[in-house]
Amino acid sequence: MKKSPLHLLLVLVVICTSSVFASEVIEDAMKKYHKAPKGQDPVCKIVANGKASTEQIAELLTAYQAMCKEAPPRGEKADWVKKCQAVIASLKKIQGGDAAGAEEFKKASNCKACHSEHKPE
Numbered sequence: 341m342k343k344s345p346l347h348l349l350l351v352l353v354v355i356c357t358s359s360v361f362a363s364e365v366i367e368d369a370m371k372k373y374h375k376a377p378k379g380q381d382p383v384c385k386i387v388a389n390g391k392a393s394t395e396q397i398a399e400l401l402t403a404y405q406a407m408c409k410e411a412p413p414r415g416e417k418a419d420w421v422k423k424c425q426a427v428i429a430s431l432k433k434i435q436g437g438d439a440a441g442a443e444e445f446k447k448a449s450n451c452k453a454c455h456s457e458h459k460p461e
């Protein structure tokens with residue numbers, strides 16, 4: 341999918357109709373927040389470094405809340421929800437100005453830990 345200003349709108353539409361486009365929500369969130377264009381830091385890295393804007397943190401939080409409602413393409417739904425909730429909790433801490441939030445976010449958003457259980461081959 342091409343990146344365009346419409347992309348965010350599309351993500352919102354997808355979130356609203358999430359039961360129809362189940363894994364697209366997860367896929368889009370991954371592409372948008374975990375993978376950055378060349379030469380740029382992905383949003384998740386900026387958040388982990390404590391350099392994210394209020395909007396970036398809120399966007400990432402919304403994305404994880406949407407992912408949390410999805411069924412993972414692979415693995416246990418209960419475990420998936422737990423992993424997403426951990427990220428959500430850490431983001432809320434960051435929003436609340438809790439210094440422990442960034443460290444917790446780094447742990448909770450561990451790419452490999454989640455991919456090894458929930459990302460299809």
Ligand code: HEC
Binds near residue numbers: 366413448451
């Ligand atoms: C809470 C679980 C979770 C975490 C944490 C996570 N991912 Fe993912 N990721 C997934 C799942 C599930 C998929 C498969 C989505 C699908 O294909 O339906 C995925 C897919 C992807 C994809 C492929 C998207 C595509 O093009 O289809 C990329 C790239 C990616 N993740 C990057 C990352 C990076 C980088 C990190 C760490 C900063 C990360 N992810 C952390 C669950 C996670």
